[in-house]
Amino acid sequence: MRITRLDISGLRRFDAVSLAPGPSLNLLTGDNGAGKTSVLEAMHLMAYGRSFRGRVRDGLIRQDVPALEIFVEWEEAGGRIRKAGLRHTGAVWQGRLDGADVTQLGELCAALAVVTFEPGSHDLVTGGAENRRRLLDWGLFHVEPDFLRVWRRYARALKQRNALLKAGGRTAELDGWEHELAESGEAITRSRETYLAQWQPRLTAEAGTLAPALGIEQLTLQPGWRRDELNLSDALLLARQRDLATGFTSVGPHRADWRIGFTGIPGRDALSRGQAKLTALALLLSQARLHAGLAGEWPVIALDDLASELDRAHRARVVDDLVATGAQVFVTGTDAPEALLAHTGSLVHIHVEEGRLRPEGQAR
Numbered sequence: 389m390r391i392t393r394l395d396i397s398g399l400r401r402f403d404a405v406s407l408a409p410g411p412s413l414n415l416l417t418g419d420n421g422a423g424k425t426s427v428l429e430a431m432h433l434m435a436y437g438r439s440f441r442g443r444v445r446d447g448l449i450r451q452d453v454p455a456l457e458i459f460v461e462w463e464e465a466g467g468r469i470r471k472a473g474l475r476h477t478g479a480v481w482q483g484r485l486d487g488a489d490v491t492q493l494g495e496l497c498a499a500l501a502v503v504t505f506e507p508g509s510h511d512l513v514t515g516g517a518e519n520r521r522r523l524l525d526w527g528l529f530h531v532e533p534d535f536l537r538v539w540r541r542y543a544r545a546l547k548q549r550n551a552l553l554k555a556g557g558r559t560a561e562l563d564g565w566e567h568e569l570a571e572s573g574e575a576i577t578r579s580r581e582t583y584l585a586q587w588q589p590r591l592t593a594e595a596g597t598l599a600p601a602l603g604i605e606q607l608t609l610q611p612g613w614r615r616d617e618l619n620l621s622d623a624l625l626l627a628r629q630r631d632l633a634t635g636f637t638s639v640g641p642h643r644a645d646w647r648i649g650f651t652g653i654p655g656r657d658a659l660s661r662g663q664a665k666l667t668a669l670a671l672l673l674s675q676a677r678l679h680a681g682l683a684g685e686w687p688v689i690a691l692d693d694l695a696s697e698l699d700r701a702h703r704a705r706v707v708d709d710l711v712a713t714g715a716q717v718f719v720t721g722t723d724a725p726e727a728l729l730a731h732t733g734s735l736v737h738i739h740v741e742e743g744r745l746r747p748e749g750q751a752r
């Protein structure tokens with residue numbers, strides 16, 4: 389998919405700006421604090437319902453306005469033009485998709501696919517399980533039509549069971565919600581397992597060029613309970629007394645994680661910061677490639693501050709590979725990385741200056 393128009397207002401320092409990106413490489417340059425990352429944040433917000441730098445209420449809305457507004461128009465591989473709008477006050481949001489109101493933010497997120505690599509992405513590798521779970525489920529939300537429905541069913545049952553646990557829980561009611569949890573939770577886990585198995589060879593190939601010394605070969609799901617010994621229904625029953633004491637559900641796919649297997653180093657704790665970044669990039673790019681295979685089109689790729697994240701050789705390799713795929717790519721930087729200038733024919737260069745956007749070369 390390719391974004392053909394992006395309007396942003398009231399986001400960080402932007403008053404109201406509009407961008408008509410090119411179909412291939414888009415470079416956003418400008419001084420520190422000019423607003424380059426904010427452009428990627430706007431796309432990310434539409435695609436994920438949150439920024440990679442925190443929630444909307446944590447400072448995303450311009451100081452002097454009540455709400456931020458984003459409008460994105462994009463073209464799908466088959467030529468269909470899609471439009472999405474989002475207005476967010478930090479507490480309340482309104483969304484539109486293709487001219488109709490949406491009731492769930494997830495509808496916007498399922499429509500627009502953006503993969504973002506940013507300075508915090510190493511957290512996917514070295515940080516806690518939540519971001520990894522979210523990344524895995526992002527892939528599934530986009531390619532498995534029923535996944536969102538099953539996931540919501542699980543989330544609802546989990547909320548109900550937790551509420552019952554806190555209230556001292558009656559057995560019959562707990563039985564009912566545990567049945568729901570077990571059914572939907574097993575389905576979520578099967579989907580995650582299948583997806584990871586499809587992802588693994590692509591990750592191995594991507595990591596083989598980006599970070600061959602690490603020997604990344606395996607992706608292993610940790611389902612959130614001892615699945616090799618018992619099914620989720622039994623695991624929930626077995627955990628019930630403990631869960632009644634603590635007031636929350638201790639087993640299930642909401643506690644899942646997945647691990648990357650390294651043969652070249654002892655484990656993820658041995659990764660340098662740069663290696664953690666390369667591993668995260670390999671994860672994101674291989675997932676984008678998997679998405680392209682399963683969904684039939686590449687997601688939009690956003691690479692924030694590429695020059696400070698990667699060395700010269702890796703920058704060139706990543707940019708060259710992405711240009712060859714035909715994906716639409718956005719790159720930010722204080723200067724134009726030489727890796728991009730090698731692609732002048734397909735490059736759209738935008739200058740970001742004090743919250744304004746100007747095609748490079750155009751008079752101020």
Ligand SMILES: Nc1ncnc2c1ncn2[C@@H]1O[C@H](COP(=O)(O)OP(=O)(O)OP(=O)(O)O)[C@@H](O)[C@H]1O
Nearest residue numbers: 400401420421422423424425426447448449450451
């Ligand atoms: N809520 C807000 N209201 C007004 N201005 C804001 C708000 N939040 C952030 N800003 C300003 O918006 C700008 C955000 O810049 P952004 O992080 O997008 O810049 P950048 O060009 O990517 O910078 P860098 O190169 O330093 O990473 C900063 O100047 C910041 O001070």
